[in-house]
Amino acid sequence: MDMALAALADVLQIKNISASMVGVFFGLFIGATPGLTISLGMVLLLPLTFALSPVTAFCLLLGLYSSGFVGGSISAILLNIPGTPSAAATAIDGHAMAKNGRGGEAIGTAVTASFFGGMFSLVCLVLIAPSIAKIALRFGAPELFALVLLGLTLICSFGQKNIVKGLIAGVFGLIIMTVGLDPLDGTPRFTFGSVELQAGISFLPALIGLFAIPQIINGIISGVKVIPSYHGKVAGVLPKIKNLLKLIKSMSLGALIGTGVGAVPGAGGPIAVFLSYDYAARLSKNQSEFGKGTPEGVAAPESANNGVAGGALIPMLTLGIPGDPITAILLGALMIQGLTPGPLLFENNGQFVYSIFWAFLVANILTLILTFATIKLWVRIHQVPSRILLPIITILCIIGSYSLRNTFFDTGVMLLFGVIGYLMNKFRFPVVPLLLAIILGPALEEHLRMSLIISQGDYSIFFTHPISLIFLLLAFISFTLPIVGPMLSKKKAENN
Amino acid sequence: MRRANIIISIILLAFSGCYGVLIARLPSRDLPNTLGATFVPWVLAGLLTLLSLMLLIGNIISNSPDSPVSIPKRDIFGIAGLLLLITSYIKLMGYVGFIPISIVFLSILTWVAGSRKPIGILFFSVLTTCIVYFLFQKFFSVQLPAGIFFSSG
Numbered sequence: 001m002d003m004a005l006a007a008l009a010d011v012l013q014i015k016n017i018s019a020s021m022v023g024v025f026f027g028l029f030i031g032a033t034p035g036l037t038i039s040l041g042m043v044l045l046l047p048l049t050f051a052l053s054p055v056t057a058f059c060l061l062l063g064l065y066s067s068g069f070v071g072g073s074i075s076a077i078l079l080n081i082p083g084t085p086s087a088a089a090t091a092i093d094g095h096a097m098a099k100n101g102r103g104g105e106a107i108g109t110a111v112t113a114s115f116f117g118g119m120f121s122l123v124c125l126v127l128i129a130p131s132i133a134k135i136a137l138r139f140g141a142p143e144l145f146a147l148v149l150l151g152l153t154l155i156c157s158f159g160q161k162n163i164v165k166g167l168i169a170g171v172f173g174l175i176i177m178t179v180g181l182d183p184l185d186g187t188p189r190f191t192f193g194s195v196e197l198q199a200g201i202s203f204l205p206a207l208i209g210l211f212a213i214p215q216i217i218n219g220i221i222s223g224v225k226v227i228p229s230y231h232g233k234v235a236g237v238l239p240k241i242k243n244l245l246k247l248i249k250s251m252s253l254g255a256l257i258g259t260g261v262g263a264v265p266g267a268g269g270p271i272a273v274f275l276s277y278d279y280a281a282r283l284s285k286n287q288s289e290f291g292k293g294t295p296e297g298v299a300a301p302e303s304a305n306n307g308v309a310g311g312a313l314i315p316m317l318t319l320g321i322p323g324d325p326i327t328a329i330l331l332g333a334l335m336i337q338g339l340t341p342g343p344l345l346f347e348n349n350g351q352f353v354y355s356i357f358w359a360f361l362v363a364n365i366l367t368l369i370l371t372f373a374t375i376k377l378w379v380r381i382h383q384v385p386s387r388i389l390l391p392i393i394t395i396l397c398i399i400g401s402y403s404l405r406n407t408f409f410d411t412g413v414m415l416l417f418g419v420i421g422y423l424m425n426k427f428r429f430p431v432v433p434l435l436l437a438i439i440l441g442p443a444l445e446e447h448l449r450m451s452l453i454i455s456q457g458d459y460s461i462f463f464t465h466p467i468s469l470i471f472l473l474l475a476f477i478s479f480t481l482p483i484v485g486p487m488l489s490k491k492k493a494e495n496n
Numbered sequence: 497m498r499r500a501n502i503i504i505s506i507i508l509l510a511f512s513g514c515y516g517v518l519i520a521r522l523p524s525r526d527l528p529n530t531l532g533a534t535f536v537p538w539v540l541a542g543l544l545t546l547l548s549l550m551l552l553i554g555n556i557i558s559n560s561p562d563s564p565v566s567i568p569k570r571d572i573f574g575i576a577g578l579l580l581l582i583t584s585y586i587k588l589m590g591y592v593g594f595i596p597i598s599i600v601f602l603s604i605l606t607w608v609a610g611s612r613k614p615i616g617i618l619f620f621s622v623l624t625t626c627i628v629y630f631l632f633q634k635f636f637s638v639q640l641p642a643g644i645f646f647s648s649g
Contacts, residue, residue, distance in 0.1 A: 051636040164554065168508065168547045175515065175540050182533035187523055189533055217575055220609050387609035388620065391602050395628055398582065403638040408586050415582060422575070426567060427500055445536045452531055 007354030011362055016059045019052070020359065023063020024366045025374075030064065031071020032378040033389070034081040038068035040215060042329040043208045044393065046336070047400030054337040054352055059359045061333055065326060066118055066360065067367040069305040073110040074378050077298070078103055086305045089273040093290065093297025100293050108239040109295045110302040111371045113251050117303035118364040120255035121262065121310020125317075126357050129346075132318040136343035141454060142461050144342075145447035146471035148440050150478065151321035154265045156433040157479040165429045167479065173437025174444070176201055183446050196409040203332050203438045205401040205414035210431050211325075212397045213418020219390045237375050247299040250280045254300040258307020263314045265323050276304035310360065317353065318343060320443070325432050328439055335439075498555045500565045505552035512545040581605065593643020594633075598625040 010016065023045070030041035041064050049057035072087035077094035090110060097106035139147065156170040157163045179190045180200025191197040254276040261272035280300030281290040290297050312323030313330075320342035322328035334341045339349060346353050371378070401414040424431050455461035462468050519537045567575075585601040602621035611617050632638040 048631075048636060051638075164547055164550050168544065168551065171540055171543045171547060175537070175544065178537045178540065185533060187533035189522060189537065190518055217578060220574075220578060220605070385610075387606055387611045390609050391605040391620075392624055394582070394605060395598060395602060395624065398586065399628060399632055399638070399640070402640075403632060403636070406639055408590070411586050415579060419575075419579070427504060427565060428497070448536070449531050457531075 003351045004354045007351050008358050010055050010351075011059065011355055011358040016056050016359070017362065019056045019059040020063040020362050020366050021370070023060040023065075024067040024363060024370050027064035027067030027367075028071040028074075028371060028374070028378055031068040031087075032074045033071075034075050034079065036215070036389070036393075037211070038064065038072070039211045039325045039329060040393070041068060042326060043204075043211050044396050044400065046204060046207070046329065046333060047403045049333055049336060050403060054334075054339060055355045055359070057333060057337060058330075058356055059362070061330060062356070062359045062363045063366065065309055065330070066114075066306060066363040067371070069302075069309065070111055070114045070367055070371055071378060073114070073298075073302055073305070074107060074375075077106045077110065078379065086270055086273050086308065087301075088270060089277040089301035090298055090305070092277070093293050093295075096291065096293030097295070097298070102293065104237040105239070105243075105295065106293075106298050107375065108237040108372075109243075109247065109298045111237075111368060112239050112244060113247065113254065113299040113302035114306040115364055115368040116251045117255040117258050117306035118309060118360075118367075120252075120303075121259040121307045121313075122357065122360050122364065124259045124263075125310045125313055125360070129314050129318050129353075132314065133343040133346035136319055137347060139343070139467065140465070141447045141450040142465045142468040143471065145444065145451055146462060146468040146475065147319060147321065148444045148447060150471045150475040151265050151315075151319070152433070152436060152440055152444065153475040153478045155436045157482050162428065163479065163482045166433050169424065169429050169431065170433035170437045173434040174441045176206075176434075177438055177441030177445075183442060184449055196407065200442075201413060201438070202404055202410055203435075204336070204404050205410040206417045206438055207329060207332060207435065208397050208401050209414040209417025209419075210421040210435055212393060213415065214422040214425050216390055216394050216397070217418070217422050219386050220394075237372060243295065247295055250284070250296040250300040251303040253280055253283065254303030254305075255307040258304030259311035261304075262308035262311025262323055265315055265321050272304045272308050273301035276300045306364070313356070313360070316341065317345060317356065320440075322436065322439070325435060328432070328436055331439055497563050497565050498558055498560070501551055501555040505548045505555070508544060508548035509552070512541050512548060515544070516541045578608075581608075589641050589643070591643055594640040595625055595629060596643070598628070 026041060026045065027038065030036045030038060042061060045060060045064060049060065052060065069086060072082060073090045073094065076082040076087035076091035077098050080091050080095040082088045082091050094106040094110060097103060152170055156166040177200065179197055181188055181191075181198050188198060254273075257276040257279065258272045261275065277290075277297060277300055280296055281287055284290065284294075284296055286294055286296065308324070309326075312327040315321045315323055316327040316331055320331065320340075322331045331341050334345075339345060339352065397414060398411055401410045402408060404410050420434075421431050423429075424434070451461050452459070462472060515537070519534050519541060522534050522537075524532050524534065581601070581604060585597060589597050599618075599621045602624055603617050606617045606620060611620075629640060633640050
């Protein structure tokens with residue numbers, strides 16, 4: 001209890017509240033601007049966190065995390081262009097409402113439902129995370145190896161259109177992580193005599209390159225019109241209590257699905273929002289109104305959207321396995337601060353974990369207040385031209401990657417990964433497995449080799465430990481199911 | 497996409513081969529009961545080869561119609577130009593210093609991005625450079641290159 005109160009006092013310090021506010025404003029801007037993603041916003045802010053304390057850094061990043069989704073729904077409702085992929089379901093009924101002159105009501109519903117989903121997922125996070133961490137504390141090297149492998153296979157296979165391409169991206173990321181000194185015996189691997197390469201490839205420049213450079217290339221060179229404009233008026237944003245009460249069922253459903261799906265690594269926000277939209281439509285009395293502009297069609301996906309945020313924090317904090325690209329970046333932020341994600345975080349940095357809970361609460365409250373207070377600004381933000389935004393993003397990426405070690409070597413790494421990211425997007429290879437492999441690769445190798453040292457080279461250690469065996473079986477299922485499943489369905493259809 | 501996938505899988509197979517050659521050249525330290533530094537790279541090389549073969553064979557035997565993917569020549573030149581611009585910026589920053597080179601870099605980039613008002617471009621470039629400099633150098637204590645003209649040493 002003392003720890004929780006001390007953490008609250010820490011989060012309520014002026015500098016931390018200010019960091020949350022900056023994060024919320026930046027998140028609303030990023031989310032409301034079509035073409036800019038929350039992941040991009042995160043990688044742009046990440047270099048700024050070097051000089052901040054862990055709590056301040058997380059107030060900033062969680063502010064962006066919770067408000068980015070809300071910002072994304074504004075452009076989805078007004079322009080029918082989802083600011084984030086997760087806002088796609090919101091656009092269906094939200095934009096229909098806007099076309100009927102109810103854009104303000106749709107935005108108000110979206111903001112309130114997002115707050116509801118965020119709060120619900122926070123309660124789940126606070127109640128569930130410590131218990132999972134307590135169990136995970138008993139894990140040894142074989143269990144941790146199997147867990148990281150499970151996390152990686154889930155991300156590589158789940159939700160990917162082409163599982164082979166997902167797995168290739170994951171293996172390619174693991175290959176990149178073999179560059180540098182061997183973690184156990186110090187043998188230099190693939191360093192080609194370079195001192196910089198001995199420390200390995202830093203994930204921060206790789207992150208910036210993978211997420212930001214392809215967007216800059218598309219925006220500046222390929223002539224993609226990144227930012228459209230909206231010239232209508234928005235009124236009546238503040239929702240009425242009686243209207244909100246009618247939406248409780250949709251919001252609860254969305255929050256439940258969002259938190260549950262968010263907690264599964266690799267499942268991601270878009271799955272959660274469409275699932276909740278679909279269920280809300282099926283369970284609604286006004287089923288025929290869905291798609292024509294009903295607030296229920298906005299409330300369910302928006303609640304799910306922010307439910308995903310808290311849900312994805314559960315495996316990230318307790319097991320060190322990120323649920324989506326954004327929590328992967330948050331995981332990187334923890335590592336930059338010298339903190340080890342996973343159960344040991346609860347054991348060794350209990351107060352910091354409480355600070356994350358409080359910071360998430362503050363971020364959600366500030367998102368609610370600041371969005372309503374500044375809604376006119378976000379409605380007009382689409383008019384910021386890309387010829388202004390893209391050069392700013394470019395210079396922030398370059399200086400951000402330089403600031404990691406004050407060396408241009410990292411900036412070169414960022415550029416290289418930018419080209420890789422661009423080519424991967426072009427040839428439909430998913431970048432998220434590559435990113436996660438870069439982040440989780442060192443832990444995977446370390447736990448594998450530590451396990452074999454413990455067993456004196458006996459591989460059966462992974463199968464004789466029950467938890468490790470379960471994780472390995474789940475990992476096997478996770479990448480065989482997407483291949484075997486469609487084949488079985490096809491055969492069944494042929495037989496019928 | 498099928499043709500592109502076949503070419504990519506061949507490139508990946510060649511990459512796996514080169515990676516294998518590099519692994520074979522790694523120094524080995526045989527510590528008791530420990531996997532060597534080459535164990536994980538060998539596993540990964542094997543996995544990449546297997547997956548590349550799966551991608552290759554899957555696309556060769558596929559009956560689905562091909563949807564060609566190509567990067568237009570204009571884009572290739574554009575991307576090369578952008579990378580050259582960024583590389584030159586990075587290379588020159590150490591000599592010229594962050595502030596002057598950033599103003600020039602941002603001016604060129606803003607023009608490339610579609611802005612055509614010289615005064616506006618200059619104002620934007622100077623303002624952005626000053627904000628970024630203040631943010632990183634003063635607020636976050638990141639030492640940005642001063643260049644040979646501005647360094648005190």
